[in-house]
Amino acid sequence: MSSAPQNSGPLRLGIAGLGTVGIGVVKIVQREAALLAARAGRPVAITAVSARDAKKDRGADLSGYAWESDPVALATRADVDVFVEVMGGHDGAAKAATEAALAAGKHVVTANKALLAHYGQALAERAEANGAALRFEAAVAGGIPVIKALTEGLAGNRIKRVMGVMNGTCNYILTRMQSAGLPYETVFEEARSLGYLEADPNLDVGGIDAGHKLSLLAAIAFGTKVSFDKVELEGIGSVSIDDINLADDMGYHIKLLGVAQMTGRGLEQRMTPCLVPAESPLGQLQGGTNMVVLEGDSVGQIVLRGPGAGEGPTASAVMGDVIDIARGFRLPVFGIPAKTLAEPVAALSATPAPYYLRAKLLDKPGALAKIATTLGDAGISIDQMRQINQPGADDGDAIVLIVTHKAAPADIAFAMSQFAQTGVLVEQPVAIRIEEV
Amino acid sequence: MSSAPQNSGPLRLGIAGLGTVGIGVVKIVQREAALLAARAGRPVAITAVSARDAKKDRGADLSGYAWESDPVALATRADVDVFVEVMGGHDGAAKAATEAALAAGKHVVTANKALLAHYGQALAERAEANGAALRFEAAVAGGIPVIKALTEGLAGNRIKRVMGVMNGTCNYILTRMQSAGLPYETVFEEARSLGYLEADPNLDVGGIDAGHKLSLLAAIAFGTKVSFDKVELEGIGSVSIDDINLADDMGYHIKLLGVAQMTGRGLEQRMTPCLVPAESPLGQLQGGTNMVVLEGDSVGQIVLRGPGAGEGPTASAVMGDVIDIARGFRLPVFGIPAKTLAEPVAALSATPAPYYLRAKLLDKPGALAKIATTLGDAGISIDQMRQINQPGADDGDAIVLIVTHKAAPADIAFAMSQFAQTGVLVEQPVAIRIEEV
Structure with a gap:
């Protein structure tokens, strides 16, 4: 297509982090080379990878890729066009490598919600100053293409409210408490033994992980700087089985619900346990599934539902971003240029509710x-x-x-x-x- | 951003059709000029419009736009970059004007599912040969950004199955029959008197409109030429209130459900009444709301829900496409180059089911x-x-x-x-x- 950017050579990925997500990306690139090239208009190739332990068997053949022990070195390699950051951690190596990649004009695709929640504004400004894409579909609600829906699909709307159940572990705990009639502490231990909890469980049950995600959606929705520190956070540790049961009797379910809305008093961001009608899409959400609700002045209400974590869903989101970059799509990190994002008014929630x-x-x-x-x-x-x-x-x-x-x-x-x-x-x-x- | 296509001037729209959708687009462009320019990276302007009756009061100020009585003339004006086709009709003026626009290298944004279901292959080839975008988010499931989710967000997936309730009138009739215990004929007349039915009601209740939409999703999902003539079509006229009630007793709801899936025997496309579990997202869908379910090998199941019709939702979808074009996004019409789309095998459904x-x-x-x-x-x-x-x-x-x-x-x-x-x-x-x- 003559008006499209000409990108004839392969798009070359350097992947930092070879946990489930990184290996998921490797598997897709290896298995679907022809399909990806047809869709992207050019081949997608991996040239180099990085992880802590070079010798570990990860269930994928990595022998064709250069190995970098230092992710910063990986991020700035001449044969890397896109730095895929799936290491995690809100500072340290992930931050240094992402900064280095952007400084070198490399595109970055990341699944790192904590990094962006803390440093999103500076990283976005750096990306835009260097003509690099910084994409993070995988950072919010796993496989659900919600960043794309909000930034692109609903770009003709003034967004009124964004809501979401975006931590699968919390939703698993709350729905399991309800279905089994068990107290929080018991189900928390179950979740821990099943490996559902982060090493620091407070990231999950304290609402921090979900709060990170909400702060990213809010920035896009309302054209404001990411302001995780302004999210009213309350975890699920205080939700009792009594309240779950009593709420259910009255036709409500309790969810760890994120809500971001722009009011006359400024941006409100909450990540707190809420009652929602049991019959609503949010109320019916069971287990680890995620759901995001987007409300726009023209479109009304759009509900997106899907897996919020896991190798396949997260790798799917990373690959969506990679293919966008291969196709030459470029847009500001948060939908409008980072330097024009507004300073959010620090509004404690004042919106009335029952x-x-x-x-x-x-x-x-x-x-x-x-x-x-x-x-x-x-x-x-x-x-x-x-x-x-x-x-x-x-x-x-x-x-x-x-x-x-x-x-x-x-x-x-x-x-x-x-x-x-x-x-x-x-x-x-x-x-x-x-x-x- | 240095790597983005440079599009410094305004993107100029010519809108053919000033019914609810066309006027909805006019209202957004007039109301949100600053927001759209910030998101698109350039102003979005309307230069010319076209409709049958120039004198009718449509509730919007059209005095700033050139008026063309002939949509073909509109489509080829030198001051139009994007031809927005919201007239409807699967041939005649809509087809002639769309062809003329693409031949002139103009981008086209259309809400016309019938046109694309019948002539999608030829139009896509023409668009791609002329370096023009041809976008149709508004043609499928109204305000839900499902074309974008499938073509871009899930581009890293091999799609397994696509399902959808995509005709709000049929879902209204079926859910109203169930909730009120009324026979089909009574609710059909209600829907007609409420203005919910097309001039030719068989487009709705015969499943044709929904079949058009399914054939477009199938082309994208499976890389095959649009083949509406291969959709197994069965309308809702034969669904009895007895079956609705008896199915409900057994835990099922009856929906006009579209299913497209690739099998070892070729592409299967069905738009037929089906039973689905009452507790599933599809089973719970009430009234005129649409839902599309996308299943990919990596992502698993993604469910998208939202308004399937109406001024605001459809205009929202049109504007999403317009902003993509303004941002310089270019991709093949059906996700891979039209000339490489496969000839779908004409497979009658053979996939077993209960x-x-x-x-x-x-x-x-x-x-x-x-x-x-x-x-x-x-x-x-x-x-x-x-x-x-x-x-x-x-x-x-x-x-x-x-x-x-x-x-x-x-x-x-x-x-x-x-x-x-x-x-x-x-x-x-x-x-x-x-x-x-």
Whole structure:
């Protein structure tokens, strides 16, 4: 095609990191050489690889590739056009090698959400200054082509809200708790023994990994600098099986849900446990599968669902980026030039929502009334209220469940602080946002 | 970015067709000029428009644009870079103008599934010979960026199967029949009075529109020439409320489901009513929403869900293509050069599946045995069998429901033909494929 960039020679990859993702990429390139060349318009070849241990058997024939023990050396080789960074880690070697590649004008394809969440702005500016692509489809929601959908497919939209369940381990834990009726601690240990957890489990269950991903989507969606440090983070460690079951009775499921939305007060980013309607696509999501919901002013709501991790899905995302580069596609890293990305306003979430409240009350006359009065004094009105245990039964305490009408997060926080002064609570009550999806 | 194609001037659109989609595009370009320029790297402008009636008030200010009464003249104007074809119709003016645009080396963005289903191969060859882009995201599943996901995002995959519910009117009718317990004819008339049906309703309820879309996805997925004439088409007119209800009792919903898959015998394309598990994403799809399921060897299963029609969603898809063109993205129309697309083998579906069978039997001793024997003789084994009315009750007839184990379509067809000779049937039995999703 005459108007296309002419890229006649092979596109040469240097792959740093030969774990499951790196080896997944090697397998695709080896198995599908003809198909990739037909689609990319030119051959895709691997010229060099890098990993810690050169002698380990990784189940793929690497003998045709140069071996670099230093990923920085790999990144700057003359025979590498695209540096594929699938080492992981938010600084150290991954950062140094990515910086070196971009400085040398090499394109970079990375699966490293932590690196981009921390250094995305500087890396994007460096890439754009050097005419290099920096692509990261594999960093968010695994095999789901969500970066492409948001940056390209929905480029005609003003994005209203982005939501997502983007950590498969957390969703596995929450759905397993519900289906098996098991407490968090038990399922956490199951997940650990199955190898589902990162070496630092807090990256998963603390919401950090999913928060990294949300911060990248938010930058693209709203044209703002990546601001992971502004994501309101709350992990799933405090989600109790009682709340999962009680929410289910009321038609809700609990998810670790990321929400980014632009408001009159600035960008809000939350990665927190939320109730969502059990019948909604997000509510129905089981196990390790990921889901991202994109809402645009013209398109309405688009839902993308697929595997969020694993060799094949992540390698698929890397290869999508590689083929885009081979085809000559170039666009700014976050959809608009990095230097024009806005400084996000640090807005704590103020968007009102209904809340689920659970409180355990002493068996005292007027206890319920005190709770209701406290809410009313905070400006919060009640949509539904249920008492689960009758006072006098068992330990004499009563569980009260409340679903509020839409309330501002600050008003909920104030009410929660006031509950302690009512003198009728057995323990600290629970408040969980109900996201309207 | 130095390696990007330099496109400094505005990208100039000529829009043919000022119905809801065309006006939707006009509104986005007028409202979001700054955002589009930031994302595209250059301004996007409309220079000329064309429609039948120049005087009609369309709710948008068109006074700044040249008016062409002839879309062919519009398509070849010197001040038009991209011909946006949103007139519709599978031949006539839409075809002539698209051909003229491509012959003149103009890029084309079209929402016209019928045109591409019939003439996609010739148009793609013409586009590629002239260095022009021919993009059609809006032609398939409305606002869902599925062409992009398949052609680009999943380009590293060998695609195994593509499925979709891609006609919102049919899905509206089927889900409304189920929720309201109404027969097809009643809901069809409702849909007509609501304006949901094409002027020729058979385009919708006959599965033709959805078949057009499936044939385009199949070409991309499998690298074959568009072959709409090879799609096995069956509309929803024969779906009865009885089958909807009985299937629901067994945990299935009936959908007009498109399936394209490459088999050892060649490409299979079906657009037919199918049972799918009620709990699956496809089974849960309500109303006019569309869903496409993409299955790749590396990525596994990706599910995309969103609005399949309407001003905003379709205009969103058109604008995604326009911005890609503005950014300089060029790729073959169906993902690989049109001249290299394979001739699809005309394979009638032979992929086995379980089937749902419903038969009304005379109240005769041995009637059920004759049905079971006929199936056995055809090599079909039975997974579940239920008798709904007891013989002797009411009219004395019995409804028998059977779910078979996996059976070849030809064996099912043979068994259906043999049933007539058993002498125990009150009426022609029903067989519906159960697609394993």
